[in-house]
Amino acid sequence: MKEEIIIAGFGGQGVLSMGKILAYAGLMNDLEVTWMPSYGPEQRGGTANVTVILSDRAISSPVLDTYDTAVILNQQSLDKFESKVKPGGTLIYDPYGIHHAPTRTDINVVAVNAMQAALEMNNTKTYNMILLGALLKQRPIVTVDAVMRGLKKTLPERHHKLLPLNETAIKRGLELA
Numbered sequence: 001m002k003e004e005i006i007i008a009g010f011g012g013q014g015v016l017s018m019g020k021i022l023a024y025a026g027l028m029n030d031l032e033v034t035w036m037p038s039y040g041p042e043q044r045g046g047t048a049n050v051t052v053i054l055s056d057r058a059i060s061s062p063v064l065d066t067y068d069t070a071v072i073l074n075q076q077s078l079d080k081f082e083s084k085v086k087p088g089g090t091l092i093y094d095p096y097g098i099h100h101a102p103t104r105t106d107i108n109v110v111a112v113n114a115m116q117a118a119l120e121m122n123n124t125k126t127y128n129m130i131l132l133g134a135l136l137k138q139r140p141i142v143t144v145d146a147v148m149r150g151l152k153k154t155l156p157e158r159h160h161k162l163l164p165l166n167e168t169a170i171k172r173g174l175e176l177a
Contacts, residue, residue: 001054001055001056001141002053002054002055002056002057002059002068003053003054003055003068003069003139003141004051004053004064004066004067004068004069005019005022005051005052005053005054005067005068005069005070005071005135005139006049006050006051006064006067006069006070006071006081006084007019007022007049007050007052007070007071007073008047008048008049008050008070008071008072008073008074008077008080008081009047009048009049009072009073009074009077010047010048010073010074011039011047011048013048013073013074013128014125014127014128014129015048015049015050015073015128016037016039016048016050017128017154018050018071018128018129018131018132019035019037019050019051019052020035020050020150020154021132021147021150021151021154022052022054022132022135022142022147022150023035023052023054023150024149024150024151024153024154025142025143025146025147025149025150026052026054026141026142026146026150027150028142028145028146028149028150029142029143029146031054031055031056031142032053032054032055032056032057032058032059033052033053033054033055033059034051034052034053034059034062035050035051035052035062036050036051036052036062036063037049037050038051047074047076047077049077049081051063051064051067054141054142065084066084066085066086067081067084067085067086067089068085068086068089068090068139069085069089069090069091069092069135069138069139070082070084070085070089070090070091070092071092071093071131071134071135072091072092072093072094072098073093073094073097073131074097074098075097075098075099075100078093078098078100078102079100082102082103082104083104085104085107086107087106087107088106088107088108089107089108090107090108090109090110090138090139091104091107091108091109091110092110092112092131092134092135092138092177093109093110093111093112094111094112094113094114094115094131095111095113096113096114096115096116097115108138110134110138110177112130112131112134112173112176112177113176114127114130114131114134114173115127117130117169117172117173117176118130118169121165121168121169121172123165123169126165126166126168126169126172129166129169129170129173130169130170130172130173130176131173132147132170132173133169133170133171133172133173133174133175133176133177134173134174134176134177135173135177136170136173137173137174137177138177144167144170144171144174147170148163148166148167148170151163151166
């Protein structure tokens, strides 16, 4: 098993932290993992993406040209990465802020109204966890339990009170996808 994932959007949307949590979840499931972030000098508001590879075998390189799965959070990232999803792969996106929906017919395209769900939860900071839940529904590469353990490891202890809210958001993403 090997899953090559790109998560892309604007800085401040939780792109890098979603990738980091996913990578930690892979470690919790005893997988080989790479996590390679990419962002411009303006971390908030500029474009950001992260490549995560999860595998049951050694990973030769974290650098990829194509992906099994793409999680896309803005139009600019959709324009850049839609063509880089492997045929038969999965593209998950939130239609909020997307002006031109994906057009490929050789991939599984999943629209998830994550921003609307985050607004319904009265907490837009749950946005990335809703999308992570949608990813886990479409590509169950790690367990929700492993994600929660990874989240606990990445969140500073003073924020551990937010773990139940994040778990609710992940479960909401599972439902939406």
